[in-house]
Every structure is written in structure tokens, then in C-alpha cells.
Amino acid sequence: MTPRARPRLRDLTSADSSRVHEITAATGVFREEELEIAAEVFRDCVAAPGPSGGGVGAGVGAELQLRPYYALGAELENRLVGWICWGQTPCTEGTWDLYWMAVDPAAQGAGVGSALVLEMERRLTGRARLVSVDTSGRADYGPTRAFYEAVGYRAVARVPDFYAPGDDQVIFTKALPE
Numbered sequence: 591m592t593p594r595a596r597p598r599l600r601d602l603t604s605a606d607s608s609r610v611h612e613i614t615a616a617t618g619v620f621r622e623e624e625l626e627i628a629a630e631v632f633r634d635c636v637a638a639p640g641p642s643g644g645g646v647g648a649g650v651g652a653e654l655q656l657r658p659y660y661a662l663g664a665e666l667e668n669r670l671v672g673w674i675c676w677g678q679t680p681c682t683e684g685t686w687d688l689y690w691m692a693v694d695p696a697a698q699g700a701g702v703g704s705a706l707v708l709e710m711e712r713r714l715t716g717r718a719r720l721v722s723v724d725t726s727g728r729a730d731y732g733p734t735r736a737f738y739e740a741v742g743y744r745a746v747a748r749v750p751d752f753y754a755p756g757d758d759q760v761i762f763t764k765a766l767p768e
């Protein structure tokens with residue numbers, strides 16, 4: 591068996607916006623409105639990149655100063671194939687949200703998503719107690735839920751009809767080591 595190529599992880603800038611949008615849209619699971627929100631979140635992530643790989647949304651409004659977002663990209667053969675974005679959950683002690691992630695369908699199943707989650711968790715170790723991620727209970731999100739379980743997240747709650755009638759919210763969490 592040939593070993594998997596290891597993705598190269600890097601910080602993202604506004605120059606990556608269109609490729610990030612392309613990847614997110616190509617997954618085929620997000621509605622148009624969600625794609626717009628993903629693009630907005632990404633813009634906030636890279637609005638004022640922090641010094642150590644965290645795009646801190648400073649300077650773009652008081653709300654974002656309180657709620658910075660961080661983003662990271664993954665490349666295979668020098669092409670961006672995945673991204674992830676996370677931030678501290680307001681009004682909590684040490685809880686962080688994985689807000690968004692997407693991997694180009696052509697690169698899925700090759701370890702890119704898990705590399706992104708692992709690096710997010712590495713950066714959060716010592717700062718975060720709990721990582722939380724919401725996803726849909728829809729059948730087409732089955733692979734997404736399987737992915738979160740595979741990388742150590744546990745489905746802890748389900749809110750019926752949260753996104754739309756018949757489209758439940760499933761909340762996954764993972765406790766990080768102190």
C-alpha cells in the first residue's frame with residue numbers, strides 16, 4: 591500500500607478567499623446562505639492575521655475583537671485542498687467552537703481533514719478545555735458525523751428540526767488534555 595502524502599498545513603490570507611469558497615461549494619452539502627456565511631467567517635479570519643498562525647479578527651468591529659476566529663489551510667502538491675476555522679465560544683470558560691471545515695471532494699478520505707483537526711487541537715492545548723462542533727443530522731451529513739467520531743468527538747446532543755423541519759442539529763464535543 592502506498593503511504594498517504596502528508597498535507598502541508600499553512601496559515602491562510604485573503605488571497606486564498608476564492609479557493610476557500612471553491613472548496614466549500616464543491617463539497618455540495620452547504621446551502622447558498624451557508625456558503626455566504628462561510629465566506630464572511632473566512633473574511634473575518636484573515637482580516638488581521640495574528641503573529642502565530644491565528645487570524646485574529648481585530649480591527650473589524652468590537653464584536654469580533656471579543657470573538658476572534660482562527661483559520662488554517664492544508665495543501666497537497668502545492669494546492670490548497672482544505673480549510674478549518676475555529677474560535678472561542680463567548681460566555682464559556684475554555685470552550686472553543688470548530689466553526690467550519692471543508693475538504694475538496696477530490697482530496698477527501700486522504701487524511702486532510704484529520705490533519706487539520708489535529709493541528710487545531712494542538713494549537714488549542716493549554717487554552718481550551720472543550721471543543722464543540724455542530725453539524726446536521728441529515729443523511730448526507732453521515733460521512734461528516736463519521737469523520738468527527740473518527741477524530742475523537744462524541745455526539746452529546748441532538749436538537750430536532752433545528753436547521754429546518756427534519757434537519758436536526760447534532761452537537762459533538764471533545765475534551766482536550768489540560
Ligand SMILES: CC(C)(COP(=O)(O)OP(=O)(O)OC[C@H]1O[C@@H](n2cnc3c(N)ncnc32)[C@H](O)[C@@H]1OP(=O)(O)O)[C@@H](O)C(=O)NCCC(=O)NCCS
Nearest residue numbers: 617691692693698699700701702703704733734736737740
Ligand atoms: C468531513 C470532512 C472535512 C472530512 O475530511 P477528510 O479529509 O475527508 O477526512 P479524513 O480523510 O481525514 O478522514 C479521517 C477519518 O474520518 C472517517 N471518515 C472520513 N470520511 C468518511 C466517510 N465518507 N465515511 C465514513 N467515515 C469517514 C474515517 O474513519 C477516516 O479515517 P480513515 O481514512 O483512516 O478510514 C470532509 O469530508 C468534508 O469536507 N465534508 C463536507 C463538508 C463538511 O461536512 N464539513 C463539516 C461541516 S460541519
